[in-house]
Amino acid sequence: MDISYNWLRDLTGVSVEPRPLAERLTMAGLAVDAVHEKGDDHVLEFDLTSNRPDCLSHLGIAREAAALTGAQVKLPDLTAKNVEGRAEQFTAVEIEDPNLCPRYAARVVRGVKIQPSPEWLVRRLQAIGQRPINNVADVTNFVMHELGQPLHAFDLAKLSEFRIVVRRARAGEKIRTLDGVERELDEQMLVIADAARAVAVAGVMGGEETEISDATADVLIESAYFDPQSVRRTSKLLGLQTEASYRFERGVDYEGVRRAQDRCVALICELAGGTATEDAIDVYPKRITPPTVRLRPRRVEELTGLKVSAEESRRILDSLGFEPAAGEVEDGELTFGVPTWRTDVRIEEDLVEEVARVYGYDKIGEALPPSPVTGEYLVGDRRRRAARQVLTAAGSNEAVSISFIEESSGVDETGASRFELLPGLQQVEGEGAWVALSNPIIEGARLMRPSLLPGLLEATRHNFNHGTRDVRLFETGRVFAASAGSDGGGESRPVEVESFALLVTGEALEDGKAAGRPSDFFDLKGALEAAADAMRVGALEFETASVRHLREGQAARVRVGGREVGNAGRLSEELAARYKFRQPVYVAEVSLSELLAVGERPARYTPLPRYPGVSRDVSLVADRRVAFGEMRRTILSLGIEECRGVALVDVYEGANMPEGKRSLTLRVEYRADDRTLRDEEVDAMHARVVAALEGEFGAQLRG
Amino acid sequence: MSSEAVDYDAQVAAVREAFEREFERFARFQGGAGTEGLSLGEAETLLRELGELRTRHTAKKSALAQLMKLIGRVPAEERAAFGQRVQALNNEVATKLDEAQAALDNRIGQLKVERERVDVTLPGRRPRRGHLHPITLLRQRIEDIFVSMGYAVEDGPEVETDFYNFTALNIPELHPARSPQDTFYTTDGLSLRSQTSTVQIHAMQKRRPPLRVVAPGRVFRRDTPDATHNPMFFQVEGLLVDRGINMGHLKGTLSEFVRRLFGPDTRTRFRPSYFPFTEPSMEADYSCFKCGGAGCRLCKGSGWIELGGSGMVHPNVLKAVNIDPEEFSGFAFGLGIDRMCGLMYELDDIRLLFENDLRFLEQF
Structure with a gap:
């Protein structure tokens, strides 16, 4: 909102220069964004908070400036020059709905001459960016910017039966507003009507048919107080925001209605000639009484730390128009009548703020609060950070994606999820399974993500499109699905699970260096294991599985201590085709909530070996479907105490291998705690291992 | 002069001369100079040859060693003077050899440093790291x-x-x-x-x-x-x-x-x-x-x-x-x-x- 400095000075006689004044106002809570020089004037550009509609005028800012500088507000002259007759001789006002219109005043000026406004008025309006139209229209606009009360001038001759009815619109009723648009109204909207039809949308915009024209001789000046919520609703539904609606919906001064009207009429008489009625028809059926609010002066110090005396508080409030109510002083308690223009002050804390902001926030001394409590991180945060650290150290970058995804990326044509959801999220199909937005802002992005994978896949597509083919990303964040108990309606929230997802594609890294080969399942698995290890959750168990979004044969379900936590594998052909990926993409998603629920594996010391161990390798040809993990488990479950570990040395599945077979080389370590093992002992143990593998898996020893 | 008459001075002079003749090509390295322009290969060859020269002229069977042994057999009246002269020659030879060797060693050291010099502004070989958001x-x-x-x-x-x-x-x-x-x-x-x-x-x-x-x-x-x-x-x-x-x-x-x-x-x-x-x-x-x-x-x-x-x-x-x-x-x-x-x-x-x-x- 623009405010003219010269205009402000006329209303207050304030002598502070424009820029220092802007600074004072800013520090008192009326933020001035910029001060521009404009001819011999300065324009102050305000960015006001929504609680101060009383400051949407020069009078409003003048009151503040006066309170801050000790100046006095001087109200302009309100007396009309030529006065004759009573308003009721020329018009009538009826309010049908006093809830939506608590007050309506009409006053008439007869015999005006419509012409351009004089130079001074044009300059004032132009200074604050307003376009002059004609003297009567300009005066209504001028007074609104001066006093904050929106006004409207009707051509009296065009009002059917010359009277005003304030009523709700009839179903389907239409009106052509001043901007030339025909608008259909609903029955909740308040209109100003004459005997026959709506002539204005109350508080929003006048109608074209009763507009002031060059031929207008008699005008009816409307000044009213409309219900803020009603105006907001109408303005929003019509998509029509005006200077008037902006003020009405925030609340105007219901006691300023007549003052603004009188000022307007006086100026019209002066600038357009004509004779005003000596009074106005002022329909104000239920007088609005301003609230009174108490102030215990000690509360100022309690809440702000400022030591302001009761006298000083009273002086400050007085300068802002708060009137001490009679019958005060019990325990030094003061009671104030709130000015009718201050819709924002209702409780004691509001008064405390008034005192503090005029006294000066800058005078509040700084102190750190005494500390009776200790700081703590979110549960599991150290483990989260450790996992992030390990993944970045291994070459992955952290992604953060928007929480909503396009419906089509999460759900297929039949309404089924494209992704297998994490444990903890409801595995139901169809519309009700998802958390969907009723008012998305990004075209199509309607679904709260049920998985982090769509976001990572989208990011991968973006990177591919920009020429980056080697992508390693991870993300942590919430995923959403409807809660199982939400059928009953009510306020049951959806399930939110903290998820952790990882994506690997392109050239692999080994020990931080380009490995010269494409990434595969084991790069993904290794990264996941490293993260789990950093989180100290114990070993992840991978088990061959069918997972909806993963390619058959390269998919695993992931467990910890038997508890399912997620899945990992190569993205299915179908999804890869959807994203137009032409290189294999590996994805994993696990529930961080579940992982963190698994207790932290403590570090435990085992004495260092005192006797050397012996390693024996064994190469076996076995069916490709025989899993290394099973072989390992079989060996370890033989009950050979001296068998300390089984590691993989090599997998060979190339040429010279029968169809469907592969060769595995395992390394088994044997060690005793109390002696050095003799060769014969190891031979015997190893023979048992080999025999078990041959027996259990039909594996053949390789020469 | 009888045939027993031995000219000890001449013997010392002959040994010196023999040494000087062979050492001449290394003489320029004395005082640590003269090695500029030698390649690593040349310097290493020279060093090896210098080592051989040292063996020839100072080992047990060298002429100089013979002179040392002779000292005890020289008639008493001439022994002191002869001894001093041989000792002087011995010292001179050792010093010359040492100085030349030091010069060559030094050159070789320098060239090796030069050969193994790295461009410290070349990029470090660091693991590719990812980044937190x-x-x-x-x-x-x-x-x-x-x-x-x-x-x-x-x-x-x-x-x-x-x-x-x-x-x-x-x-x-x-x-x-x-x-x-x-x-x-x-x-x-x-x-x-x-x-x-x-x-x-x-x-x-x-x-x-x-x-x-x-x-x-x-x-x-x-x-x-x-x-x-x-x-x-x-x-x-x-x-x-x-x-x-x-x-x-x-x-x-x-x-x-x-x-x-x-x-x-x-x-x-x-x-x-x-x-x-x-x-x-x-x-x-x-x-x-x-x-x-x-x-x-x-x-x-x-x-x-x-x-x-x-x-x-x-x-x-x-x-x-x-x-x-x-x-x-x-x-x-x-x-x-x-x-x-x-x-x-x-x-x-x-x-x-x-x-x-x-x-x-x-x-x-």
């Missing part, structure tokens, strides 16, 4: 600062009920912030939290005063994405409730925070403002970390950057969680992490934060 980096720093100041990190749901997102925060029924124009609603009528202030309510229900919490997290507002807006962004909420808390504590806390984040010279400024859930309310500004407050493009010439909204917790908010505002008071603040991120890294388009372009992520 800038929001995580900033969020962790903020958490660290507040935890060290005694705050507990808290969290709350992102999909919220009316009560937590609005009612308990003293946002009235018909307030514009509740409109579907500004706030996202799910088809079940829940809202996506439009500010982390929701966590104030959860935290106060969970912990009773005295309490201090910070709650970083995602919030959602229906802004059309552009260079300065995203419909999702990150905030951090702070809340402290105790007996006898006033705005001075709020100012002290936020000032301490910006000093720890931006450096000890950072100044703060507090202006009255308005938020439904605080009263009195204030807006905090801090001196621009780029220009130090002189005014630059980053702070739009003002020297100040907005930190965020704050204030004393509104009595209605305390009442909503059954805390007596006469007994307890508290302050709350909300800071925009994305906005701070955008300023700190001077991002020209805030949408980059959620595109996950590796060329962007790898810069942090």
Whole structure:
């Protein structure tokens, strides 16, 4: 909102220069964004908070400036020059709905001459960016910017039966507003009507048919107080925001209605000639009484730390128009009548703020609060950070994606999820399974993500499109699905699970260096294991599985201590085709909530070996479907105490291998705690291992 | 002269001459000079040859060794003089050999250093590292600062009920912030939290005063994405409730925070403002970390950057969680992490934060 400095000075006689004044106002809570020089004037550009509609005028800012500088507000002259007759001789006002219109005043000026406004008025309006139209229209606009009360001038001759009815619109009723648009109204909207039809949308915009024209001789000046919520609703539904609606919906001064009207009429008489009625028809059926609010002066110090005396508080409030109510002083308690223009002050804390902001926030001394409590991180945060650290150290970058995804990326044509959801999220199909937005802002992005994978896949597509083919990303964040108990309606929230997802594609890294080969399942698995290890959750168990979004044969379900936590594998052909990926993409998603629920594996010391161990390798040809993990488990479950570990040395599945077979080389370590093992002992143990593998898996020893 | 007459001097002179003749090609290396221009190969060859020369002229069977043995057999009257002369020759030979050898060794050492010299400005062989998201980096720093100041990190749901997102925060029924124009609603009528202030309510229900919490997290507002807006962004909420808390504590806390984040010279400024859930309310500004407050493009010439909204917790908010505002008071603040991120890294388009372009992520 623009405010003219010269205009402000006329209303207050304030002598502070424009820029220092802007600074004072800013520090008192009326933020001035910029001060521009404009001819011999300065324009102050305000960015006001929504609680101060009383400051949407020069009078409003003048009151503040006066309170801050000790100046006095001087109200302009309100007396009309030529006065004759009573308003009721020329018009009538009826309010049908006093809830939506608590007050309506009409006053008439007869015999005006419509012409351009004089130079001074044009300059004032132009200074604050307003376009002059004609003297009567300009005066209504001028007074609104001066006093904050929106006004409207009707051509009296065009009002059917010359009277005003304030009523709700009839179903389907239409009106052509001043901007030339025909608008259909609903029955909740308040209109100003004459005997026959709506002539204005109350508080929003006048109608074209009763507009002031060059031929207008008699005008009816409307000044009213409309219900803020009603105006907001109408303005929003019509998509029509005006200077008037902006003020009405925030609340105007219901006691300023007549003052603004009188000022307007006086100026019209002066600038357009004509004779005003000596009074106005002022329909104000239920007088609005301003609230009174108490102030215990000690509360100022309690809440702000400022030591302001009761006298000083009273002086400050007085300068802002708060009137001490009679019958005060019990325990030094003061009671104030709130000015009718201050819709924002209702409780004691509001008064405390008034005192503090005029006294000066800058005078509040700084102190750190005494500390009776200790700081703590979110549960599991150290483990989260450790996992992030390990993944970045291994070459992955952290992604953060928007929480909503396009419906089509999460759900297929039949309404089924494209992704297998994490444990903890409801595995139901169809519309009700998802958390969907009723008012998305990004075209199509309607679904709260049920998985982090769509976001990572989208990011991968973006990177591919920009020429980056080697992508390693991870993300942590919430995923959403409807809660199982939400059928009953009510306020049951959806399930939110903290998820952790990882994506690997392109050239692999080994020990931080380009490995010269494409990434595969084991790069993904290794990264996941490293993260789990950093989180100290114990070993992840991978088990061959069918997972909806993963390619058959390269998919695993992931467990910890038997508890399912997620899945990992190569993205299915179908999804890869959807994203137009032409290189294999590996994805994993696990529930961080579940992982963190698994207790932290403590570090435990085992004495260092005192006797050397012996390693024996064994190469076996076995069916490709025989899993290394099973072989390992079989060996370890033989009950050979001296068998300390089984590691993989090599997998060979190339040429010279029968169809469907592969060769595995395992390394088994044997060690005793109390002696050095003799060769014969190891031979015997190893023979048992080999025999078990041959027996259990039909594996053949390789020469 | 009888045939027994032996000319000892001549013998010494002959040995010297023989040595000098062979040593002549090494003579230029004496005094550490003369090795310039020798290649490593040449120097090494010369060194080897010098070694052979030393063997020939100083080993047990060399002429010089013979002379040494002769000393004892020389007639007594001549022995002293002869001995001295032989000794002198011996020393001379040793010195010459040593000096030449030292010169060659030195040259070889130099050339080896030269050959193994590395260009220290060539790139280091470091493992390819990934990067944390800038929001995580900033969020962790903020958490660290507040935890060290005694705050507990808290969290709350992102999909919220009316009560937590609005009612308990003293946002009235018909307030514009509740409109579907500004706030996202799910088809079940829940809202996506439009500010982390929701966590104030959860935290106060969970912990009773005295309490201090910070709650970083995602919030959602229906802004059309552009260079300065995203419909999702990150905030951090702070809340402290105790007996006898006033705005001075709020100012002290936020000032301490910006000093720890931006450096000890950072100044703060507090202006009255308005938020439904605080009263009195204030807006905090801090001196621009780029220009130090002189005014630059980053702070739009003002020297100040907005930190965020704050204030004393509104009595209605305390009442909503059954805390007596006469007994307890508290302050709350909300800071925009994305906005701070955008300023700190001077991002020209805030949408980059959620595109996950590796060329962007790898810069942090």
